[in-house]
Amino acid sequence: MFQLDLKSRKSIYEQVVDNIKELVIAGVLNSEDKLPSVRELSKALTVNPNTVQKAYRELEYQGFIYTVSGLGTFVTSPIHSVMDGKKAHELQDNIRRDIKELLYMGMTRAQINELLQELFEERGEGND
Amino acid sequence: MFQLDLKSRKSIYEQVVDNIKELVIAGVLNSEDKLPSVRELSKALTVNPNTVQKAYRELEYQGFIYTVSGLGTFVTSPIHSVMDGKKAHELQDNIRRDIKELLYMGMTRAQINELLQELFEERGEGND
Amino acid sequence: MFQLDLKSRKSIYEQVVDNIKELVIAGVLNSEDKLPSVRELSKALTVNPNTVQKAYRELEYQGFIYTVSGLGTFVTSPIHSVMDGKKAHELQDNIRRDIKELLYMGMTRAQINELLQELFEERGEGND
Amino acid sequence: MFQLDLKSRKSIYEQVVDNIKELVIAGVLNSEDKLPSVRELSKALTVNPNTVQKAYRELEYQGFIYTVSGLGTFVTSPIHSVMDGKKAHELQDNIRRDIKELLYMGMTRAQINELLQELFEERGEGND
DNA sequence: GTGGTCTAGACCACT
DNA sequence: GTGGTCTAGACCACA
Numbered sequence: 001m002f003q004l005d006l007k008s009r010k011s012i013y014e015q016v017v018d019n020i021k022e023l024v025i026a027g028v029l030n031s032e033d034k035l036p037s038v039r040e041l042s043k044a045l046t047v048n049p050n051t052v053q054k055a056y057r058e059l060e061y062q063g064f065i066y067t068v069s070g071l072g073t074f075v076t077s078p079i080h081s082v083m084d085g086k087k088a089h090e091l092q093d094n095i096r097r098d099i100k101e102l103l104y105m106g107m108t109r110a111q112i113n114e115l116l117q118e119l120f121e122e123r124g125e126g127n128d
Numbered sequence: 129m130f131q132l133d134l135k136s137r138k139s140i141y142e143q144v145v146d147n148i149k150e151l152v153i154a155g156v157l158n159s160e161d162k163l164p165s166v167r168e169l170s171k172a173l174t175v176n177p178n179t180v181q182k183a184y185r186e187l188e189y190q191g192f193i194y195t196v197s198g199l200g201t202f203v204t205s206p207i208h209s210v211m212d213g214k215k216a217h218e219l220q221d222n223i224r225r226d227i228k229e230l231l232y233m234g235m236t237r238a239q240i241n242e243l244l245q246e247l248f249e250e251r252g253e254g255n256d
Numbered sequence: 257m258f259q260l261d262l263k264s265r266k267s268i269y270e271q272v273v274d275n276i277k278e279l280v281i282a283g284v285l286n287s288e289d290k291l292p293s294v295r296e297l298s299k300a301l302t303v304n305p306n307t308v309q310k311a312y313r314e315l316e317y318q319g320f321i322y323t324v325s326g327l328g329t330f331v332t333s334p335i336h337s338v339m340d341g342k343k344a345h346e347l348q349d350n351i352r353r354d355i356k357e358l359l360y361m362g363m364t365r366a367q368i369n370e371l372l373q374e375l376f377e378e379r380g381e382g383n384d
Numbered sequence: 385m386f387q388l389d390l391k392s393r394k395s396i397y398e399q400v401v402d403n404i405k406e407l408v409i410a411g412v413l414n415s416e417d418k419l420p421s422v423r424e425l426s427k428a429l430t431v432n433p434n435t436v437q438k439a440y441r442e443l444e445y446q447g448f449i450y451t452v453s454g455l456g457t458f459v460t461s462p463i464h465s466v467m468d469g470k471k472a473h474e475l476q477d478n479i480r481r482d483i484k485e486l487l488y489m490g491m492t493r494a495q496i497n498e499l500l501q502e503l504f505e506e507r508g509e510g511n512d
Numbered sequence: 513g514t515g516g517t518c519t520a521g522a523c524c525a526c527t
Numbered sequence: 528g529t530g531g532t533c534t535a536g537a538c539c540a541c542a
Contacts, residue, residue: 007322007332011526022225025232048527078232088233091226092243097150098219098226099247104153104206105216109248115220116244119227120237139532165514176534181515189317194391197515198541204391267517278481281488293529304519309530325530326526334488344489347482348499353406354475354482355503360409360462361472365504371476372500375483376493395541432542 001036004045012047016055017062024064024075031077035065062087129164132173140175144183145190152192152203159205163193166201190215257292260301268303272311273318280320280331287333291321294329318343385420388429396431400439401446408448408459415461419449446471 002019004012023029035041038056042049056073059065067073099112130147132140151157163169166184170177184201187193191212195201227240258275260268279285291297294312298305312329315321319340323329355368386403388396407413419425422440426433440457443449451457483496 006324006327006330009323011325013526018225021229025228051527054526078234088230088235091230091233095223095226095230095243096247097146098223099244100153101149102216102219102223105212105219106206107216112244115223116227116240119224141532166516167514176536177515178535179533182532184515195393195515196390196542197395198513199390200514202390269517274481277485281484294531295529304521305530306520307518310517312530323530324527326528328529334490340489344486344491347486347489351479351482351486351499352503353402354479355500356409357405358472358475358479361475362462363472368500371479372483372496375480397541435542438541 001041001044004047013051013054013058016041016045016047016052017058020055020059021062021064029075031075033075035073035075037072129169129172132175141179141183141186144169144173144180145186148183148187149190149192157203159203161203163201163203257297257300260303269307269311269314272297272301272308273314276311276315277318277320285331287331289331291329291331385425385428388431397435397438397442400425400429400431400436401442404439404443405446405448413459415459417459419457419459421456 002023004015006012008015010018020029020035029035035056036044038049038052042052045052056065056067060067060073064076065073066076102112103109130151132143134140136143138146148157148163157163163184164172166177166180170180173180184193184195188195188201192204193201194204230240231237258279260271262268264271266274276285276291285291291312292300294305294308298308301308312321312323316323316329320332321329322332358368359365386407388399390396392399394402404413404419413419419440420428422433422436426436429436440449440451444451444457448460449457450460486496487493
């Protein structure tokens, strides 16, 4: 499904969260898809089940997945991941900070715009 | 100088790092400016000197400041904060991830571009 | 594992760094080996855990070990300790300085070459 | 005479020591040459006189210079800098450690030998 | 005065 | 159990 990088400073559960989030956002995992069980995934990643458990809880809290007791864990449809004002604000703040740092490091506006255009093209959506 | 949020999930020293980094990037602290001494800042923030020192050491590793034992701590000139490839790559990766998440949440390209324009205008530089 | 010299001018954490670095370089500690936990080593050396942790953090910055919070600390494989140009340059500079000093003190080229041959033989590798 | 690098982690007095040592070893300063006075040098380097004082004391201890009260400070003739067994041993140990680290980082024997040949040629002496 | 190191001991997050 | 953070307070080296 994905790989962990133990050398990273990120905690393991955080990496699990980020990876699954990316799979959902990229459309590899779609609305109502079933996620592997905690036991399965923990075995596949050779990590402690508690770690996966914690990651699932966090993803549920962030609105990306939901759990039906006895049935399993499923991907939320994007429409349900309400445009949470607080979260959106945090994300924008992060972007703001990171871009400022890149500018400080000497990256030009042009280079940053280029980066963004690539992003838009990757998604290939026309909503602007 | 700035305020700490003790309720934040971020550790104190990390908040100190981020705050000072912002001051440097925003140009409030300029090249060769002297930072408050470890003791001064720890008193001002009512935290332990060790905590401030840890933050300063981290900032030094990141290339934002330098330390002369016995004299004090000073802001590095941006030209010295070499365009560290690894760091730049990490920043771009963060931006990539965050923007994708915003798009997933329903934000439009137009809104994102607007966000960026504001950023560029804030800095008011002509380097593109 | 090794002994500290409390009378040394070197700080304790620095001695820990140097000793572990030598163990890694000499191949006593190999890639992916687990280091003693911070608490274990601090107990063995009868120093404060913070001191050991500081040493471990420094070794991590230098690329010799990596840390997985909650799991432990492990030796990096040499291939990951990227040929850091800055560090290599510093080392060469140190060698340059030291050899010049030996020459100044009257040591002959032959004696220095002999010293180097011993070094190469110790490692017994054929890469030249 | 020489420049200090405040950004260096080395203390200032240590840099003064190293720089003067290099000048002596390189033959820029010769036996019985007079060094600038503490006041002169401290003014030239814009550092505290105590710092230069401390550097001179260290150089005297290491046998590179000597002070004649009321007359000034002078370079020792190399023959006086006795082949101090302890110091020579320390130097060799440093070289040993540094070369091992270079080897560990992936530098080849050939590259190291090359480095050494350059050193010998710089001095252009025939004693081997 | 400055930063740097160290201790003793507490508390938290992650596995 | 692991590492990570923080405090209170001491002592040292450097400028």
